[in-house]
Amino acid sequence: MSLNSLANDPELQKFVAAKELENQLAAQVHHLTNICFDKCLESSGNVSELSSRHTTCLQNCVDRFLDCTMLITNRTIQRMQQGR
Amino acid sequence: MSLNSLANDPELQKFVAAKELENQLAAQVHHLTNICFDKCLESSGNVSELSSRHTTCLQNCVDRFLDCTMLITNRTIQRMQQGR
């Protein structure tokens, strides 16, 4: 199989796309953990066990961060369409 | 066209170099915006519109950051030449 025909192989392309998606999801989880750990745990110093309050805060943090991203994305698209 | 002759094609090389430069410039604008936004806007909390003072601060911030980089680069080259 030549390099060229390998690069155009639909099975391989699907495999690579799936791997890339997995990588992106993992990177996003790292990123969210990093941000939400600071928001929800940092201020409480040494924590010997996660309380239900911490857990709720972490879950809300993920959802609100994604809301925030969607809000900003929509707003930016609007701004671009208005050509500002 | 073989991979080898493609890699040596002067038109392609020019195109790739131009793209890389564009990428570097865009990365630098991201970086500068990130730094200068914090320097010039962060402390002023919610800002409903940029004042001329914010604008001047941002413009100065870009120039002073680049001055700073040039100062450090020259100094580091000197240090290296003195073999310290």
Added chain:
Amino acid sequence: MSLNSLANDPELQKFVAAKELENQLAAQVHHLTNICFDKCLESSGNVSELSSRHTTCLQNCVDRFLDCTMLITNRTIQRMQQGR
């Protein structure tokens, strides 16, 4: 020499592995300097020369950071083996 046989050349593989290791070590030195500069020098403002106290702090910082990484790595492996 074809691309394929080049990729399997043991000398080249050794060279690439050595370069990668060098890159990793350099990246780690950057990372450690960044962290330890903040730990040991930041609070002391403008410093016209490193004192022996700064030097000791920087050396300890490198060793304690690596201890910390080893502690966490071992702990994480344990946790994973316990399937938590």
Added chain:
Amino acid sequence: SVQQQMAIQNAQEILQKLSDKCFKACIQKPGSTLSSSDQKCISQCSDRYMDAWNIVSRAYGERIKREQLRH
């Protein structure tokens, strides 16, 4: 096209930075919804960041031109 891909990547990078910065600045304790004051803060924060990006981009371009004339 490569050009489009780069524009998309560029936009994604701005959006990522914006989300980080404005989330950190506007959301102290994440609750069960974004309140309207959260939303206002995020919108303002992201508008100002885009303004800043435009100003920085122009100032950087001008500096590069000045440097090129000097040499």
Added chain:
Amino acid sequence: SVQQQMAIQNAQEILQKLSDKCFKACIQKPGSTLSSSDQKCISQCSDRYMDAWNIVSRAYGERIKREQLRH
């Protein structure tokens, strides 16, 4: 395998972030050894970070599923 390599890379990235975060949080002035209280702080910090990672990972997965149902 590619799968394993990714798992390893993933683990390395968590470990790197963990070391940074817990070192910064637990070690104020680096001394000649890690004291037992330093070790306790680092262990707790890394355990809580892994707990947080698991909760975030689950919450993110659930959000993605909800978004997919909506569209």
Added chain:
Amino acid sequence: SVQQQMAIQNAQEILQKLSDKCFKACIQKPGSTLSSSDQKCISQCSDRYMDAWNIVSRAYGERIKREQLRH
């Protein structure tokens, strides 16, 4: 050569970190020029960072050697 390219990349990365760190530490409100006290602060900051880099680099090398002997 690859070696040279890496040395250049390495130097560029230090310079980037140095600029970030020393700009943040020395320039509170960016004015229309770098004052002489700004310049002094930046020079000192960058000299100390390079000193720190050398000490860290040596300490890290020694640690790696010690670890290799232990195994």
